Amino acid sequence: MQIEQLQIFEIDNPHQVSSVEVHAQVLITSWVVIALLIALPVVATRNLQTIPTGLQNFIEYVLEFIRDLTRTQMGEEEYRPWVPFIGTMFLSIFVSNWSGALLPWRVIQLPHGELAAPTNDINTTVALALLTSVAYFYAGLHKRGFSYFGKYIQPTPVLLPINILEDFTKPLSLSFQLFGNILADELVVAVLVSLVPLIVPVPMMLLGLFTSAIQALISATLAAAYIGESMEGHH
Amino acid sequence: MERVVNMRVAAPAALSMAVIPCRASSARSSSGRVPAIRGAADQKVRVRYNCAFFQEALQNVALKVSQNPTVRKAAFLAMNTLWAIPAIAEEAEEKGKIFDFNLTLPIIVAEFLLLMLALDNLWFKPVAKVMDERDEAIRQKLMGVRDNSDEIKKLQEQAEAILKAARAETTAELNKMRRETAASLDAKLQESRQRVEKELAEALANLESQKEETLRSLDKQVQELSDQIVAKVIPF
Numbered sequence: 001m002q003i004e005q006l007q008i009f010e011i012d013n014p015h016q017v018s019s020v021e022v023h024a025q026v027l028i029t030s031w032v033v034i035a036l037l038i039a040l041p042v043v044a045t046r047n048l049q050t051i052p053t054g055l056q057n058f059i060e061y062v063l064e065f066i067r068d069l070t071r072t073q074m075g076e077e078e079y080r081p082w083v084p085f086i087g088t089m090f091l092s093i094f095v096s097n098w099s100g101a102l103l104p105w106r107v108i109q110l111p112h113g114e115l116a117a118p119t120n121d122i123n124t125t126v127a128l129a130l131l132t133s134v135a136y137f138y139a140g141l142h143k144r145g146f147s148y149f150g151k152y153i154q155p156t157p158v159l160l161p162i163n164i165l166e167d168f169t170k171p172l173s174l175s176f177q178l179f180g181n182i183l184a185d186e187l188v189v190a191v192l193v194s195l196v197p198l199i200v201p202v203p204m205m206l207l208g209l210f211t212s213a214i215q216a217l218i219s220a221t222l223a224a225a226y227i228g229e230s231m232e233g234h235h
Numbered sequence: 236m237e238r239v240v241n242m243r244v245a246a247p248a249a250l251s252m253a254v255i256p257c258r259a260s261s262a263r264s265s266s267g268r269v270p271a272i273r274g275a276a277d278q279k280v281r282v283r284y285n286c287a288f289f290q291e292a293l294q295n296v297a298l299k300v301s302q303n304p305t306v307r308k309a310a311f312l313a314m315n316t317l318w319a320i321p322a323i324a325e326e327a328e329e330k331g332k333i334f335d336f337n338l339t340l341p342i343i344v345a346e347f348l349l350l351m352l353a354l355d356n357l358w359f360k361p362v363a364k365v366m367d368e369r370d371e372a373i374r375q376k377l378m379g380v381r382d383n384s385d386e387i388k389k390l391q392e393q394a395e396a397i398l399k400a401a402r403a404e405t406t407a408e409l410n411k412m413r414r415e416t417a418a419s420l421d422a423k424l425q426e427s428r429q430r431v432e433k434e435l436a437e438a439l440a441n442l443e444s445q446k447e448e449t450l451r452s453l454d455k456q457v458q459e460l461s462d463q464i465v466a467k468v469i470p471f
Contacts (some may be wrong), residue, residue: 023339030343034350041358048365050372056362063362083363084355092350123339130340131347 023121025110030118032103033095066090066220073224074231078143082227085135089128090220093119097182097212101189101205117212120183122175129175132223133167140230148230174222181215 044055052060066087070079100117108115118124140148152163185208192201301307 020338022337022342023335026339027342030346034346037350038353038357041354041362045357045361048361050365050369052365059358060362060366063359063366067363084351084359087359088347088351088354091354092347118343121339122334123336124343126336127340127343127347131344 023113023123025113025115026118026121026124029099029105029115030096030124033092033099033118036099037091037095062091063087069217069221070224073221074228078231082135082139082224086220086224086227089132089223090216093128093178093219094213094216096124097216098209100182100186101208101212116186117182119178120186122179125175125179125182126171128178128219129171132174132219132226133171135223136226136230139227143231151230170226174219178215178219181211185211 040055041059044059048056067079067083069090070083070086073079074082096117096119100120105115140151153160154163185204189201189204189208192204
């Protein structure tokens with residue numbers, strides 16, 4: 001058969017990337033998400049006009065939304081430089097989650113494992129949470145210099161261990177809420193589909209769309225809140 | 236030829252034209268695993284479906300591709316790469332840990348930072364520029380409108396000043412005219428009064444003289460009458 005001639009020799013001894021492993025399915029889906037996120041503005045900013053219509057209207061609305069989110073958390077004076085970071089956080093998580101729920105990934109069969117939302121992998125969510133941590137540390141140090149470390153004894157020195165613990169729990173909670181939400185939603189939908197594939201999983205899928213959108217918003221808002229808090233200090 | 240295909244999302248999948256390798260013999264099982272639940276029995280509902288239609292379409296494409304040697308080589312390389320990547324995933328999936336940290340994490344970090352740079356330059360900066368320019372233009376127009384109203388107010392004040400001056404002028408004129416006419420009327424009145432008085436005096440004087448005359452004539456007549464009466468009364 002013609003197709004069989006095109007089917008390639010699979011690599012039978014899967015090689016590793018320098019003896020460290022990689023979750024390739026996460027990389028594949030994240031590339032698709034990145035492609036979508038880059039294609040949208042490229043198409044929409046072709047012909048920017050003063051009176052926006054259609055797609056330009058949509059991307060302006062999204063930018064306005066992200067700016068408003070950042071401005072609410074960080075204040076009017078210093079929100080501008082952080083809009084790209086918070087925007088990318090929000091958009092990447094949102095598109096990842098919705099692509100996992102809406103795109104028919106399971107049609108493409110992998111030899112092992114399967115394609116799904118990139119945020120259902122602990123690596124992705126911990127990566128985003130660590131980026132947020134680094135971001136708010138950087139924001140605090142950049143703005144206030146070494147007096148940033150004064151915030152650890154801020155209300156009273158008795159709370160020093162709690163403040164230090166907070167630096168660990170913040171990324172932990174951020175990563176786990178996203179990971180748990182997305183993975184659990186996928187598992188529930190998979191189980192429901194394996195039991196009753198026709199109508200019953202649909203409400204669960206809709207709920208999944210809703211909660212995954214909320215998760216994107218929460219991650220972005222919390223990131224902005226942490227950055228804003230570390231820039232202004234505890235007052 | 237039938238093929239067992241597991242579908243997770245029924246509707247979109249039915250519409251998608253994905254590559255479905257329908258091989259007669261396959262060393263690999265087709266069951267997709269629910270992640271992180273190892274050893275779960277493969278008791279999924281298997282949807283049997285006839286993929287002959289898809290096969291035919293793919294055969295046509297394959298025919299066209301395999302007839303052109305360069306395209307064929309390119310397709311060969313492309314599919315090679317495409318299929319090599321998931322093969323890398325094999326090794327990791329064998330472990331089945333749920334907290335499986337590996338090189339994926341820094342790769343995702345790098346991807347996020349590159350995405351941030353790309354989005355900033357492709358989306359946030361141009362769109363922000365357009366939005367800010369629009370805001371500026373609107374603000375300029377509003378300021379322009381406010382200036383016009385100042386001019387209008389100035390013109391209004393000028394008009395009112397002119398009106399007031401004109402009104403004052405006319406009232407002054409009116410008063411002057413009124414005074415003049417009153418004066419002339421007064422003069423005329425005086426004159427006529429004097430004339431009248433003179434005439435009156437003359438008339439009175441006339442009457443006086445007439446009275447005197449009549450009295451004198453009466454006197455004479457009385458004298459005559461009395462003479463007559465005496466003559467009559469006293470006979471001799």
